Amino acid sequence: MTTTAIFGAGVMGETLLSGLVRAGRPREDLVITERRPDHAASLAERYGVRVLTNLEAADLADVLVLVVKPQDMDGLLAEIHDHVRPGDLVVSLAAGITTAFLEARLPEGVAVARVMPNTPALVDEGMAAVSAGQHCSPEHLAEARSLLESCGKVVEVPEKHQDAVTAISGSGPAYIFYVVEAMVEAGVVLGLPRATSSELVVQTLYGAATMLKETGEHPTVLRERVSSPGGTTVAALRQLDDHKVRAAFITAMEAAAQRSHDLAAGTQ
Numbered sequence: 001m002t003t004t005a006i007f008g009a010g011v012m013g014e015t016l017l018s019g020l021v022r023a024g025r026p027r028e029d030l031v032i033t034e035r036r037p038d039h040a041a042s043l044a045e046r047y048g049v050r051v052l053t054n055l056e057a058a059d060l061a062d063v064l065v066l067v068v069k070p071q072d073m074d075g076l077l078a079e080i081h082d083h084v085r086p087g088d089l090v091v092s093l094a095a096g097i098t099t100a101f102l103e104a105r106l107p108e109g110v111a112v113a114r115v116m117p118n119t120p121a122l123v124d125e126g127m128a129a130v131s132a133g134q135h136c137s138p139e140h141l142a143e144a145r146s147l148l149e150s151c152g153k154v155v156e157v158p159e160k161h162q163d164a165v166t167a168i169s170g171s172g173p174a175y176i177f178y179v180v181e182a183m184v185e186a187g188v189v190l191g192l193p194r195a196t197s198s199e200l201v202v203q204t205l206y207g208a209a210t211m212l213k214e215t216g217e218h219p220t221v222l223r224e225r226v227s228s229p230g231g232t233t234v235a236a237l238r239q240l241d242d243h244k245v246r247a248a249f250i251t252a253m254e255a256a257a258q259r260s261h262d263l264a265a266g267t268q
Ligand SMILES: NC(=O)C1=CN([C@@H]2O[C@H](COP(=O)(O)OP(=O)(O)OC[C@H]3O[C@@H](n4cnc5c(N)ncnc54)[C@H](OP(=O)(O)O)[C@@H]3O)[C@@H](O)[C@H]2O)C=CC1
Pocket: 007, 008, 009, 010, 011, 012, 013, 033, 034, 035, 036, 054, 067, 068, 069, 070, 072, 075, 076, 093, 094, 095, 116, 117, 118, 119, 170, 171
């Protein structure tokens, strides 16, 4: 029997926990650790899982899912080192933290997998990418995948791509929310009630995302279909081009990937 422990049930840890519970993982096979006692008590009540100390959780679990901030990872690994056994699987969801970083701080031979999830997992629409460490067997990798498959889609990527994945799908929901904020604000500037503007933008986003997913058409084709010659859309897109919005997106995601890389190198 597998016991899964989630170390650090903050935003992403709780998101994963909720997905596992929705997917029907027996609650008695799930434990969490948390630093804030009030938050821990609230999670225990809402999800019906046990809250343990890091050492108790490491002793009990055979799948250890580390969801603390990258800057807290070194301390957590030092704390649990002597309580992780050969055969255990350690799965890190932290940005930037490499499998080599984890393997160097765990007992020799422990299986490690690196995963980059995202917050839409909260509504079972997550996108996660997984990479295996050097001692991770196909069975370990399948277990790491299954954690995230409980709440979304999972792909396997070479670890050298994880910084780019982090910049695109890990941080990606934030860019979309940022665009939504700007569009809703534009609607208000144009005189729409905020609630109306918000409803229009959210459904437009949902519709556009569904078209992309269901038609499989290239985004350029879909964009051109909206753009009537001499019409409103081209007038707006010309402004976005003039303001270098496409270039800004690329530069922004390069910055995110660089930050992920720097976290791996231990930069605070
Ligand atoms: N949020 C996101 O969209 C995504 C996050 N991630 C990754 O997930 C990880 C967590 O991020 P996020 O959930 O946003 O951050 P949070 O700060 O919300 O969650 C981290 C949690 O871990 C707790 N914690 C810290 N140290 C320890 C410890 N030693 N033992 C037990 N608990 C501890 C923190 O407690 P306290 O508050 O007291 O510090 C906090 O509750 C990061 O590594 C991030 O890179 C990956 C993809 C997406």
